[in-house]
Amino acid sequence: MADMGAERVTEAVADAVAVLRTAVDRDWSGVPAGRVEWSCLKTAEHIASDLIAYAGQLAGRAREKYVPFEIFLEDDTDAEGALQVIETAGTLFSATIRTTPREVRAFHPYPFRSANRVGFAAMGVAEVLLHAYDIAEGLGLAYEPPAHLPEYVLTRIFPEVQPGPDPWRTLLWATGRGELPDRAPRTQWRWSNNLVLPTERLTLQGVTPASAAELAAGGDGDFEWVEDGPFDGTREAAGMAVKAYEAGVHRPEFGLFVLVRREDGRAIGGMGFHGAPDEDGRAEVGYDLAESARGQGYATEALRVLSDWALARDDVSSLCATIEPDNAASQRVIARAGYIRATVEQEQSYGEMETGLRLYVLSGGAG
Template identity: 40%
Template sequence: MSRTPVTGTDVERAVSLTAEALRPAPAEAWDAQAGPMDCSCWDALEHLNNGVFSYALRLAPPVPYQQGRPTIMWERPGARARPLVTDRDAGPEAAIEVLLMAGGLVAAVVDTRPASARAWHIWGAADPEGFAAMGVVETLAHAFDLTQGLGVDFEAPADLVSPALARLFPEAPTDTDPWTTLLWATGRGDLDGRAKRTPDWTWHAAPLDER
C-alpha cells in the first residue's frame, strides 16, 4: 500500500503548530505538571527541544552517528545536563523559539541527506525519513503533554499525523481518527478495540522495508 513520505516540511509544520498552541498560555502556568509527564511544563519543553535537536545531530555529520562513537553528553550524575538549556528568566517565548530552531535544523538535515543514510536510534537505525517522522511524533506527543498541563487546546491535523503514524507505527489501525490513534500509539490515550499501550511502547525507527 502506498503512503505519503514524511519530510522536513512536516517537521517545520509540527513545531510551528506547537509553538502557536503554546504561546497563549500564561507564564505562571509553566510550573504546572506537563500532562502525564513527571515534570513541569518548562522542563517538558526543554526535553522536547533536546530530543528534536538530537535527531538533527545524528544525521548531520558526514558519517552519521552510530552507537558507541563519541557524542555530546546528555546526562551528568546528580544533574540534569542537556546541550540546549534556555534561560528561564527569558520566559516561555525563548524556549518556544528554541523549538522552532531545532525543528528547522531537523528539516534542513533530513531533506539533504540521501535516503541510504542511516544513523543510530535506540529503536532502530533510521533513515532521513525516519528522523523526520520522529521529529513530528516527538513534537506532537509532547505538544499534547504540554497543552494538557498549560490548560490550552491542541489537536494535530490528520494530514500531518497520518504520514508520521504510518512510518513509525505500522501496526496502528488506519481506519481510526489519526490524532486519537497517535495518542494511543504513544501511550497517551485509549483506542476502541485496542489494548492500552504499556509504558514501554516503542516506535519503528528503521525503514519499513527493513522490518
C-alpha cells in the same frame, strides 16, 4: 514519492507553537505537563533537545551511539523563550533532513539501532505532537494537529499499530495517552524504525506502510529505482503488506524489503515474507528483480542473508518458497541459497499448495 519529512517537521512545529503561544503569559515552570513527570517548561526544553539531537545524529553520520551533546534552556528562560528555542531547533532539524542523502543512516537504539532521514523526521514530528499535547493538557489548552501529521508518524514508525479512522486519537492511544474503542489501553510502547540488512553489494531495506502504499499504488515508495523497476511482484508484495497493516497483523520484520545497490543507491527489486511465521515456525519467502538486474547474483546474495537472519531467530524453524516448474532461473537462485526440493511429506505438512507449483525448503542449521 518524494518524502516530505522536512516539511512535516516545519509544519508540526509551527502548528504546535501557535497553540502554545496563547499561554506564554503563564509560568510554565510551575505547571505539570499532562501525564509526563516534567513541568511544561522542562517538556518544552525536551522537545527542542530532541530535535537538535536528531539533527546531530544525521549531520554527524553517527553510527555507534548518540553524538555526545545536549542543549538546555538558560535558567531565566520564560515560556516565550522556550518556544523560540523550539522554533530554532525545528528549523535546524528541517534543514538537516533536506540536506541528508536518502541512503544515510544514523544511530538510534530502537529497535534495530539505526534510522534514515525519514525515520528521524517521523520521530521528530512525534516528539513535537505528543509533547505539545502534554504541555497543552497541563495548561488547559485545546490542541489537535492536522490529521496528516499523526498519520505521517503512524505509517512510518508505528507499523504494528492498526490504523483507525482518526489518526490523532490512534497516535494518542498508541503512546499511552488516550483510549480507543475495542482496544486495550497501552501502558508500554516503542516506535519502530525500519530494519536494514546489509550484504556485500546490497542493502535490504524494510518497507514502511507508507512506502508500501505508494508502491502498491504505482509510485516509487521513496526509492530511486532502476529504469525498469519495480517489477510487478514487488508491487503485489507491497499490496500484501498494506492489507496486513490495515488488518493490524503486520509485523514489519516479516514484510517486504527493497533491494538497493550499494554502488549507486538504486533499487533493483523486492524480497521478503508472505507473513509472520506460523505456530510451527514456518515462513514463506518470495522475491523478484527488475529485468536489468537479473543474472548477476543479486537475488541469491540477498536471499542468503535474509534466510540466515530469519533462521537465527527463535520464532523461525524453517523457510519455504513456491516456484513454477518452468521458472529455471528462480530454481537456480533458490538452490544456490541452500533451499532443497521438498519431499512429499514436507509438502503435505505445509498444507494445500497451488496446483503445479514446486515447494523448496530451508531448515534451521541446513544452510
